[in-house]
Amino acid sequence: MADQEEQNMIDIYVMGRRYRVPEGLTIMTALEYAGYKYVRGCGCRGGFCGACSTVYRKEDDYKLKMDLACQTAVEDGMFLVQLPFVPALREAYEIEDVDPGEKDNVLLDLYPEIARCVSCNTCSKACPQDIEVMDYVQAALRGDVERTAKLSFDCLHCGLCSIRCPADIKHYHLAQLARRLKGRYLDLDSSELEKRIKELEEGIYTEEYEEMLKMTIDELKKCYEERKFEEEG
Amino acid sequence: MKVKRDLEFLEKVEELSGESVNACIRCGTCSAGCPFVEEMDVLPERIFKRIVLGDREGIMKNNTMWICAACFTCSVRCPRDIDIAKIMEAVRLTLLREDIDMVDLDGLDNIEELPQLAVVGCFRKETG
Amino acid sequence: MIQMEDGYLYYPGCTLKTKASDYEESSKKVMEALGKPLVEMDNWYCCGAVQSLATDDIMHQIAAVRTMLCAQEQGERELVTLCDMCYNVLKQANKRMKEKPDELETMNEFLDEDPDYEGQVEVHHIFELFRDMKDEIKKLVKKPLDGLNVVTYYGCMLLRPNHVSIDNTEDPMIMEDILELLGANTIVNPKRTECCGSYHTVNRGDIVENRVEEIVARAAEDGADVIALSCPLCQFNLDYHQRVSDHKIPVLYLTELMALSFGMEAGLKKHKINPRGALKDFLE
Structure with a gap:
């Protein structure tokens, strides 16, 4: 002591x-x-x-x-x-049915309460990640999926914005939808991803994976500690 | 019919609207010019009378204040210079401020088609 | 007289980038042609579409004040809107702040992370600019809209309440005057200042249908080829809700007609009732 x-x-x-x-x-x-x-x-x-x-x-x-x-x-x-958990509702959707190129109001349609935003900025003040939350809600309302996704990129889904919001907006779920739409519809396809998926399908890691399944906890721990990172570039 | 009088209601409506409900002389100019009057179950000037009587319960059963879209036609024509749109707003707010929505957000299936300002306007006037 | 050196600071509002992009596009082209381009604000917030009227409701004025503050921070005093609802809300909220210093103080205290709004910004509708540029407009008309019968529709938000009206509340002529410069045949009808049904289009569509039928039936009776207006909500209502009407009168933004008479095509893309037939004499 x-x-x-x-x-x-x-x-x-x-x-x-x-x-x-x-x-x-x-x-x-x-x-x-x-x-x-x-x-x-x-x-x-x-x-x-x-x-x-x-x-x-x-x-x-x-x-x-x-x-x-x-x-x-x-x-x-x-x-x-x-706060153990924020029980804000997350809407269900089929990603293939919500192309923002065809539909202006995808975000508003799934999260209509964004139309209740009064621009009080309480959400941005609550955000531990210093995200401009109000600004991305405003972008979402005017149909700007790209900007909503970009501004919300650092979101961790703690839910504090939604707890504070006087308009009952589910900011973090809205933002996640925007980022998913950006990934699905707005970003260019990555050739590296396609290549890797092909490799996976061809079984590049199957043997290694099966070996790992047979390992004991201690062997796995050792394996983890000795892991090597690929060099960047 | 017996009316349960809510004497604080008049006071509340006048406080929220900043207008004098008692100044109304029941001339009917508001109803004559209202483009929505056919959709209303009670005429605007009748609502005034009910406010004065403190018939909050009765008014809440009417659709008049929800049909009013705040187009301000009555407000610019009232010979007593009562801003009637503000009184309708005050009556709406007495209910909305109890955290009551008059529009079902999750039940709307036409949002994709609508211009955003319609949705924003509707929620401002009809959600608590 | 509203004056800015190289153009006008422009506040779009929530709908102009998507559903009302025809209006934004045509307005930008027209103002460009007039030598006073619209310069979009660096930052802005949805105004709320309808003014909150209660004496104690300061919260719903915040968005409008934030937008005014954005204009102030850009060093501008004049702010131009295209949308009638934006015009009405910004104008009313701004007026409230100017007339009630105690509310402005409360507002500035709440907006503690921002500089204070000093209440110096003025809000204008694009039609007010046109009123001041009649000679310039007349000079630009290359293809007069000869023989086009236009019924004007003002709706509510440009005219009421009195203290924010851009023209005579009961007998406005601002649109008629512009259309006359374009060579169009204007028809003044009593329905032009009656509400279209506004936001009821969200959950009380039948009411809007009734309103729209009254307005377009009268326009048809008066021989309208097209209806001209400026509010994106009126445009949507009059255009969309004619689907249940026998009438099919195209509903155009005034700036689309202006562009056409200037020899340009702008907008005309998102209309439910295709205006190209009615405008065929003036299109390339």
Whole structure:
């Protein structure tokens, strides 16, 4: 315990209860330090998956802040709550039926509530990835799939935009649809992808894959640790 | 018919609209010029009377404020200078602000065909 | 008189890039020909299409104010719209902000990540520009629309409420005056200022059908070859809902007719009722 006492300790409040934790931890590790165990809503711990949405307030700030728990350092006097999941509706569609070249209103048709956007910008302020969320919703409304896809490229699907939206827009699902439409209809076909799919179909990895299936956990771990990356270029 | 009087309703409508409902002299100019009057189950000036009476329940059963598309014809013609479109809006808002939608977003099957401004306009006037 | 050096700052609105692209294309070509090109704003937001009227409803003015702020940040004071609904909403919201400093202050406080809107931008409809350019328009007419019977249709949003009207609320002549310069035969009819049914087209199509039938029946009675207007929603309603009518009168944006008389073809692509038959004498 001596080590810990040398560290600067701060107070945080988790769902109203005070805990003393070392400074410098992320919100996620601080919660674990305080004794909470993540069963779900933990995710990658690396800021890539968007599973650990968290809402907090700093002691003297009137604003509620949103962030990813694995990417944000705890501060003294922080009030915290974890959001396990955002249950926003995602629409179903057949990708072959929604060609934005033929249909002007593909995005509006599947997500009509974007017509309720009041341009308050609350979504952009909530975004832990600093995406211009409002701007891509506006682009979606005017039928600009390309711009919606481009502006939303860094989205992790944490859902904080949708939690905050006064118009009940499902920004992140809308954006994913736009990116899928871009991939399917707007981008040029990649010759490399075609080549690789052909190789896969011809069984280039089949032998290696079957070998891996026979490995023990330890062998797999060793294999993973010794993996080599292809050089770029 | 017995009317359940909601005395706060008049106050609320006047507050939201910024207009005086009591200034209406029931001349019927609004109804005479309204392009939608045939679709309405109760004439606009009758709605005024019901607001004054505090008959919120009765008004909510009428379609008048939902048929009104805020074309402002009545507003520019009213001899008492009442901005009637604002009063219709206020009546709509008393319901919409209870988080009630008058249009079923997921039930619309014609959006692909429609110009966006129709959808935006409809949702502004008919969703809470 | 509205003046800008090299053209006009242009606010498109949600519909002009897709469903009403005929209107944008023809307006751009006409303004280009007049030597005052439309320059699209760097950034803009959907106005909301219908003005929110409640005294306490500041939230629904935000989009309009943001757009005004974008114009201000581009160093411009004059902003031009093509769409009647955009014109109406931006104009009303702007007026509200100018007349209610306390609301403007609340708005600026809410928009805390942006600079303050100073309330100096003015909103104009493209027809107001045309009114100031009559001589220039007349000079450009190469193919007068001789013998073309045009019924004008104003709808609501250019004329009402009074405080945002671009012309006489009950007896507007701004379109007739332009059409006269183009050589067309204009017909003034009493239905031209009556609502087309507006956004009811989303979920109360029958009401719009009734409205449209009244308007086009009168236009037919008056011998209309085409109907001229500027609102993309009126255009859609009058055009689309004639599918259940015996009448099939093409519904054109005024700027499409202007382009035609200037000897150019612009727009004319997205109409449900093909206007080419009615316009055959003026097309190449």
